[in-house]
Amino acid sequence: MKYFKLPDLGEGLPEAEIVEWMISEGDSVKTDQILATVETAKAIIEIPSPQDGIIAHLFGLAGDTIHTGEPLLEFAGEEDDSGTVVGVLKNESDATATDHFFIGAAPSTQAHSQKMTPAVRSLASRLNVETDNLQGTGLNGQLTTADIERLARTDRTHGKAEPLRGVRKQMARNMAMAHAEVVPVTLVEDADIHDWSPDEDTTIRLIHAIAAGCLAEPALNAWFDGQQLARRIHSKINLGVAVDTAQGLFVPVVRDIGNRSLSDIRGGLNQLREDVINRTIPPSELQGGTITLSNFGTIAGRYASPIVVPPTVAILGAGVIRDQVVPVTEEIAVRRTLPLSLTFDHRAATGGEAARFMRAVIDDLAKESIS
């Protein structure tokens, strides 16, 4: 056997405390040689070796509690596991600087520490198993020896999973939380932008249109607290602008878009984009958004179902601008159109509010010019 797991030393005893090790790592032991004394709720007991072998690892020090069924020690040279290569990887991943970036206005989530006993933690570290997001099958979701061994097996068969870190990890968490919490409705519409001058700044026009939408329907420029069932309608519009990077999704916030000049907004936006790409953006610039713009149209895609990230209640997605054949006063015409997708949280806003917001947005976008 590779791992000698603590047997039930009494009649249904859940654990034992190591009193003393009689052997050390690297020692050769014989069957029935005393390895350790442990103390259970009932007795102090000497544990003999179940086999001849060399001790590779002890899963605990004197004073540590080992649960029944958890590894007490490891014998060397038995049944291969992931070995030293993975050990190197582990050091690497440890050395990776923790990313403090987080997305949009979402409350920051503390890295939650997994519940497991020291012996299981030690086993996980020994097998270099990433436990951060692993759901335990033990009592109250605790990770068990079996959980760790199962994952180690999967790693051996399919290669090690790349753990998400930093921004990407935060994105995964925020999206899962949003999916679990928000009641989303997505409304799609095309804005007719045929009358724009050829050098119009699409992003600035979208920002301007969102400000117009918020003015017409303030209910979408709001924060919603699903637990208290309370909403906070903002007078200032702080627009989160989704920025795609290799590291993941960033949503820097352009402040007060309703009251600033367009050139000022453009300057601020450029600065934010640059800071994101250079990874010099302070976390405070990623917080406090009240509504979000996702302009995926710079890449591809017409409509989408963007995700609202609490506590905000609305996000507008802009697709690729295209020429479309449309009827205009009973004539067939080719018009430049901008496809829009608005997702709103139906807990916080009504369909009417969203539609009125959308109406105001497309009306603003249809204007030939805004300056």
Next chain:
Amino acid sequence: METIFTTNISYSSYLSEAGLPLQPLPEWTHTPDTLVRYYRNMVLARQLDNKIIALQRTGQIGTYASQLGAEAIDIVLGDLMESSDVLIPYYRNHALQMLRGLPMADMLSYWGGDERGNASAGMGEDFPNAVPIATQALHATGVATAFKIRGEKRAAVTVCGDGGTSKGDFMEALNVAGAWQLPVVFIINNNQWAISVPRSLQCGAPTLAQKAVAAGIRGEQVDGNDVIALHESVNEALQHAREGKGPTLIEAISYRLSDHTTADDATRYRSNEELKAAWEREPIKRLQTFLHAKGWWDEVQETAWQNEVGQIIQQGLTEYLQRPPQAASDLIDHLYAKLPDALKEQRERLLRNARQGGNHHE
């Protein structure tokens, strides 16, 4: 006032703690055969006992009741009982059961939680282990009653501890054995401890053997660490039973050198001094000294036997560990001659969901 009844309780012993004769020895001890056999069997019983405790500590067997210090009682009983006699044991008679034909692997299976150990063909008509305290004493009187009704010259033999003698079952069994003059032999392995209750708190009477007096049966004390004394008492009791001369209660004075079971820690309630003193009286060393003095046993034989014992144990152990696990459906299969529909469904579900290859000694 006149005295209408008096009695004496005898205590017999032949070998001192130092292995020296205390009185003239019976004739059967004048040749080595029986005593050497006793010695060899006790050594085997003790090594096996140590091994089973190690198996428990490494998760390869369940809770186990050690026989350490009680080897002489089992070994002598196993030698003197006829195969036609019936043993109604308690949970500390593994060596006796094996001498009566229970294969080691079956014995280990029982302690490994596998019921098939109780269905061993090697058990003959012997009863399975009684874990409830002293219930076996009544079972033994039932067996003995059957012998008596059939007119068979057989003895029922049952063993309990000092704690068991405080149970109503024990007193009832003694009473009916005396009332019906049954062919039964009651053995008390008085090892001084009933889990953590010492003999001094167990009973106000100076001997446990005298409980026989109230039942109107023979009762005596014997040194339970002395195979010669045990042999004499047990032999006589068995013959009495088989010849229809009535039951006997033998209180064998021993000492539980082990914990009560592997789930116990005697150091919490028992002094080291007491244990150390008891080791001076244990049965194996005493007989070894005697055999050495007689020139019937030496170091060479000792080493050879120790090695052989190691192999015997390893063989039984291997057989036990390699035994395929019990089918999960065994839980249900032996309850009814014809399985009710509700249980059929449960049985199917059980077989579907049972962890394949699940085993106590995984």
